[in-house]
Amino acid sequence: MTENASSSVQGPVGAPVVHLLTVGDELLAGDIVDGNKARMAARARALGLEVRRAVSVRDRIDEIVAALREARDEAHVCLVSGGLGPTTDDLTTAAVAKAAGRPLRRDPDAVERLREKFRRFGVAQMPEANLKQADFPEGAEILPNPIGSAEGLMCVLSREPSGASADGADEPSGSSEHGCLVFVMPGVPRELERMLAEQVEPRLTARLGARFALRPIPRRIHRVLGMGESTVAARIEGLLARARERSPGLAAMYVHYRASIQHVMVVLEGTAGADGEQATEDELASLDEEMKEALAPGLYGIGEVELAPRVVEALIGANLRFATAESCTGGGLGALITTVSGSSACFRGGIISYDNEIKERLLGVPGDMLATFGAVSEPVARAMALGARTQLRTDLAAGITGIAGPGGGSPEKPVGTVHIAIADGAETFHKALQLRGDRGTVQAASVLWALKLLWDRLLARGIASITERNPPRESPRDS
Numbered sequence: 001m002t003e004n005a006s007s008s009v010q011g012p013v014g015a016p017v018v019h020l021l022t023v024g025d026e027l028l029a030g031d032i033v034d035g036n037k038a039r040m041a042a043r044a045r046a047l048g049l050e051v052r053r054a055v056s057v058r059d060r061i062d063e064i065v066a067a068l069r070e071a072r073d074e075a076h077v078c079l080v081s082g083g084l085g086p087t088t089d090d091l092t093t094a095a096v097a098k099a100a101g102r103p104l105r106r107d108p109d110a111v112e113r114l115r116e117k118f119r120r121f122g123v124a125q126m127p128e129a130n131l132k133q134a135d136f137p138e139g140a141e142i143l144p145n146p147i148g149s150a151e152g153l154m155c156v157l158s159r160e161p162s163g164a165s166a167d168g169a170d171e172p173s174g175s176s177e178h179g180c181l182v183f184v185m186p187g188v189p190r191e192l193e194r195m196l197a198e199q200v201e202p203r204l205t206a207r208l209g210a211r212f213a214l215r216p217i218p219r220r221i222h223r224v225l226g227m228g229e230s231t232v233a234a235r236i237e238g239l240l241a242r243a244r245e246r247s248p249g250l251a252a253m254y255v256h257y258r259a260s261i262q263h264v265m266v267v268l269e270g271t272a273g274a275d276g277e278q279a280t281e282d283e284l285a286s287l288d289e290e291m292k293e294a295l296a297p298g299l300y301g302i303g304e305v306e307l308a309p310r311v312v313e314a315l316i317g318a319n320l321r322f323a324t325a326e327s328c329t330g331g332g333l334g335a336l337i338t339t340v341s342g343s344s345a346c347f348r349g350g351i352i353s354y355d356n357e358i359k360e361r362l363l364g365v366p367g368d369m370l371a372t373f374g375a376v377s378e379p380v381a382r383a384m385a386l387g388a389r390t391q392l393r394t395d396l397a398a399g400i401t402g403i404a405g406p407g408g409g410s411p412e413k414p415v416g417t418v419h420i421a422i423a424d425g426a427e428t429f430h431k432a433l434q435l436r437g438d439r440g441t442v443q444a445a446s447v448l449w450a451l452k453l454l455w456d457r458l459l460a461r462g463i464a465s466i467t468e469r470n471p472p473r474e475s476p477r478d479s
Contacts, residue, residue: 015048015213015214016076016077016208017075018050019052019053019055019067019070019077019079019180020037020041020054021055021056021057021064021068021078022037023081023187027082028056035189036187036189040196043196043200045217047214048214050217052074052075053075059083061095064096065099068096068099068157068182072159077208078183080184081184081185082186083095083187084150084184084187086149092184094135096155097136097137097138100155102139102140103138104138105137106135107135108134114133114149118149133149143183143185143200145191147190148191153183156179157180159180181207218269218278218281218284221265221268222266222268222299223301224263224264224295224298224299225300225449227264228264229257232264235295236294239294240255247283248273248277252270252277252278253271254271255268261445266295268287300452300466301466301467307452308340309340310464311337311451311454312342312346314463315347315396317463318458320394321346321396322337322346322347322348322397323347323351323392323394324399324450325350325353325385325397325400326352327354328376328442328446329400332446332447333398333447334350351363353365359387362391363383363387363388364387365383365384376419378421381401381420381430383399384421385399385421389423395425398450399423400419400446402419402433402446403442404442404443406438416436417435418446419433420449422454431449433446
């Protein structure tokens with residue numbers, strides 16, 4: 001390895017550098033969304049590692065080997081997912097062996113574990129093709145997989161020792177060798193997540209913790225709904241500039257803007273500056289009040305937790321029950337709420353009143369109201385919310401009605417016209433929206449806005465907080 005390559009293996013103030021590698025033709029063909037990069041990156045960041053590069057390659061040995069060798073020369077750790085199956089296109093283990101310059105060896109204990117798994121799966125005779133899943137590079141450590149057939153592995157891609165890196169941090173090492181620690185995991189998300197937690201993270205901590213100050217990079221997330229990215233930036237850049245003048249740590253703070261449908265996250269990250277100064281969690285939190293003022297009324301939360309779990313937590317904490325009446329969103333609001341574990345402790349159910357007859361018969365929306373104002377209108381949204389609260393016997397309820405498109409619009413009510421109402425007791429609160437985008441975008445944005453309107457009511461009643469939260473309780477009624 002050249003001197004330049006050696007000195008590149010360093011993170012901020014000695015943080016270990018990580019490469020992420022996902023393997024599979026399906027990732028590059030667009031057949032599936034590569035969520036494993038995000039899963040591995042989140043866990044790496046939580047451990048205090050710096051993710052420097054993330055790549056995907058096809059199921060080709062030479063391409064996998066090239067990516068591994070790049071990690072060997074530039075990183076302390078390479079986290080790999082995919083390509084551990086029994087078929088001819090699963091080549092990751094063979095590629096690791098080639099990159100490490102080691103032969104593949106069949107592990108007899110791994111063979112027996114495979115046979116036992118298939119017996120538990122109810123398969124009397126394991127297919128011969130699965131035997132390749134018991135092949136590992138010589139000297140590699142096998143990582144157990146209790147919920148799938150593909151076990152993982154850990155090995156070291158060695159390079160010539162070169163002493164300390166430019167910032168004084170040791171070069172990566174697995175035992176006495178200088179090199180990159182490679183962890184190979186299955187591509188099945190739940191198998192990867194479990195192996196990360198149970199096998200990879202403890203080994204990373206044990207091998208790197210003695211030589212690096214492994215600590216998560218402090219960060220503060222401000223979550224905003226209903227403002228564009230540029231609007232958010234214009235509102236906060238001045239206060240951030242003033243904050244940077246107050247302390248050396250905040251001067252090195254890095255600001256990320258992440259935009260999605262109707263939603264912007266502002267991530268204030270305590271990265272280290274050239275002199276090693278780094279904002280603390282308390283320093284980042286000291287900006288909360290200024291950020292709240294600058295981003296009102298769009299700011300709904302500060303922290304890692306998204307809107308739906310916040311709503312569920314607040315409802316459960318106040319012992320309140322909630323229901324939905326949905327038209328254009330087709331049950332999307334109820335579906336989002338029930339993704340939160342424990343939500344059955346607060347969510348009673350919903351009525352998908354797509355047809356006007358259902359609005360009348362099940363929700364009690366007056367027929368003359370529908371005839372006068374139309375299904376997509378403020379009065380109907382309010383009546384839907386009140387009807388759901390009454391019929392499902394809840395404390396609060398949401399009503400959503402709109403035109404998701406691509407057809408159905410008119411000059412008076414174009415596509416994207418949406419009315420949302422929250423019934424809080426006998427009182428209702430309304431919001432009119434004119435949304436842009438395709439059908440799915442309008443539906444998703446409508447759901448978020450309904451949650452936000454509900455959240456605003458919980459804040460107004462003093463039973464929710466922008467900054468504080470506890471995990472929602474588990475409920476035996478979840479189904």
